[in-house]
Amino acid sequence: MKIIEKKTYTIPVIRVVAILPKDELAAMAESLVNLTSFKKRVTIEAETVAGPIDVSVISKGDGFIWIKRKHYFKPELNPQFFIKYKREAKNSGKEE
Secondary structure (H helix, E strand, O other): OOHHHHHHHHHHHHHHHHHOOHHHHHHHHHHHHHHHHHHHHHOOOOOOOOOOOOEEEEEOOOEEEEEEOOOOOOHHHOHHHHHHHHHHHHHOOOOO
C-alpha cells in the first residue's frame, strides 16, 4: 500500500473506529459482512457469505452480549418455546 493511500484512507478509518461506541462497532461489523455478501453475490466468485447475520459484542467489562440474533425458527409460530424458557428461568432463580 502506498503511503499516500494509507494517509488518505486507512489511518482516518482506524482513528474513527478506535473511538466508536460498542453498539456502533457492532453495526459497522454487520454492515461489512453485508457488503461482503453483496460483493460475493454480484461477482463470479463462490458465495461464501449469505443469510441472516448474528451480531454480538464481547468486551472486558460486559462479556458476551447479543446485539442481533436470529432464531432457527419463527418465534410467532412457537410460543410454547418461550413459555417453557421463561418457566425454566423462573424456577432456576434467573428470571429477568
